[in-house]
Amino acid sequence: MVVSAVAGPVERSALLPARARELFRGGLVTPTAGWCDGFAQANLVVVPRDWAFELLLFAQRNPKPCPVLAVLDAGEVSGPVLGDGDVRTDLPLYSLYREGEAAGTRQDVLDVWQNDFVTFALGCSFTFEAALQEAGIPVAHIDQGVNVPMYRTNRPCEPAGRLSGPLVVSMRPIPADRVADAVRITSRYPAVHGAPVHVGAPGELGIRDLSAPDYGDAVQIPAGHLPVFWACGVTPQAAVLESGVPVAIGHAPGHMLVTDAPNWRYQVP
Template sequence: MVVSAAEPADRRERAALAPAGARALFREGLVTPTSGWCDGWAQANLIVVPRDWAFDVLLFAQRNPKPCPVLGVLEPGEVSGTLLRGGDVRTDVPLYTVYEHGEAAGTRTDLLDVWREDLVTFALGCSFTFEAALQEAGIPVAHIDQGVNVPMYRTTVPCEPAGRLSGPLVVSMRPVPASRVADAVRITSRYPAVHGAPVHVGAPEELGIRDLSAPDYGDTVEIPAGHVPVFWACGVTPQAAVLASGVPFALGHAPGHMLVTDLPDWQYQVP
C-alpha cells in the first residue's frame, strides 16, 4: 500500500476524530502511532495466529490478564466485527508486524497478501485508552507532549506459560510527576480491561530494565526533573511470547500502532 494519506496537523483534531475516520486514514496509508487519537474510544492491541495456536493464545491471556486483557476474538478468517463495524483488521491499523518461526519478518501497512482463512484475531486492551483520563486530570503524558511513540521494554519478569506459549512481560513507561503518582494509579486502576493500574513504580532495574533511554519498542522520552518512571503492563507481551516460543506464523500491530475501535472507553471504566 502506498503511504499517501496526510495526518491531521493539530493534536486536538486527532483527538476529536471518530474511529471510522481514523481507520480510513490508516487504510489510505497513513503510518503513525495512535496515542492521542480518538479520545473517548478504546484502542486495541492485535495478535493474530493460525487456528491451531488460538487456544494457546486464549489460555495465555487467561493466565496473564494484566498484559493480555481480551476485548474480543474474531472467528477464523473473519476480518470485521463489533470492534470495527464496516472495517477490516487487515487494512485499518497504521502498521503491522509479521512473525515467522519466532523471528520478526518485517512490517507492512496492510495484511492483504499474507492473510489466511485459518487466522484468528485477538484484540487486547491498550493503555492508550486511559491516557485522555490522565490528561483531563492534569497529569502530563510525555510521549504525546513530545510527539513520539510510547517507550516499551521487555522485562525479566516471566509470564505464566500456557500450552506452547511462554515469554517475558512487556511494559510501557510514562514518567509521572512524583506528586501525582498516586493519582495516576487511582485513575488508571478504573480501567482494568485496558491494563489498569501500573505494575511497577520507579526502580526500572527491578524489572531488569538497564537503560530507560534504550526501549525495546517505541521511542525514548525525556524524563523531566521531579518525574518518576511508572510502568504499565503492555499488550505487546503476546508478541514477545510469539518470538520466545517460535510460533511458525503470526501477525500483530506494530507496537504503538493500534486498532482504534468503535468501543467507547466508558464501557471499560469501573467506579
C-alpha cells in the first residue's frame, strides 16, 4: 500500500500517533522507526490469562529486555498510553504463535482474538533514537531505510515458571568515538531498554554473522563504526516460542505500537 501523505521521513516523523495508527489500521505495513517524533513506541505481547502472571514475572526478572509500560486487563483492547488505539488493529503488522511455533504474520488479529487475552506493552528502543539523532549520532537503519537488525543471543534470560528463552538484542553501528555518548544518552531511558548490553565483539553474544539477523534487516556498517547492542523487546516472543505457549500475539519485529505517551515521560535526568 502506498500512502503519498507519508512518502518521506520528514512527513512520517511529523505525524501524530492517532494518524499513524489510522494509517496502519487502514492497511499500511511498514517498520515504524522514525515515525511520530516525540512519541514513545512499544513492543506488544499478548498471552492467555493463564500465562499472564508468568509473563509479568518474566518481565520483572528480566527488566532490561522487558520494561513494562502498561498491562491491560483480560479482554481489554485499549488502555494506558494507547489513547484511542486498538491493540487488535493499530499496529502495521503482527506475529502469531501457536503451540511454540510461528504461525505467520497478519495485519490485524481480530479473527484470533480471545476474551481471556492479556496485553503487555513493553518499552521500545525506537523511543530513544530521536535523542541519538539530535546529538548527531547516526541511526543506520533509519538512514538506510530498512528495519532494525535483531539477533538471538547465547545469553539465557532468567526463567519464570513455564517461560524461558534467550535474550534478543537490536544492533546499531555507532562511530567509535561516539559510543560513550550513545551509552550516556540511552542510559537516560531505562523504561525503553536504557544503555547497551554489549559493545563490539558480536561473537561473545553468540552472533556469528551480523549480515544475517534473526529478525529485521542487515545494515551496512561503515568503517570506524562499532556494533552496539541493546536489549530488545522481541525477547518475550522468543520465550513464547521456546516455551510452547498455546497461542500468543506479538508485534512483527520492528512494526511497533505507536503510543500517545511523550518520549520525555520515560527520560530520567
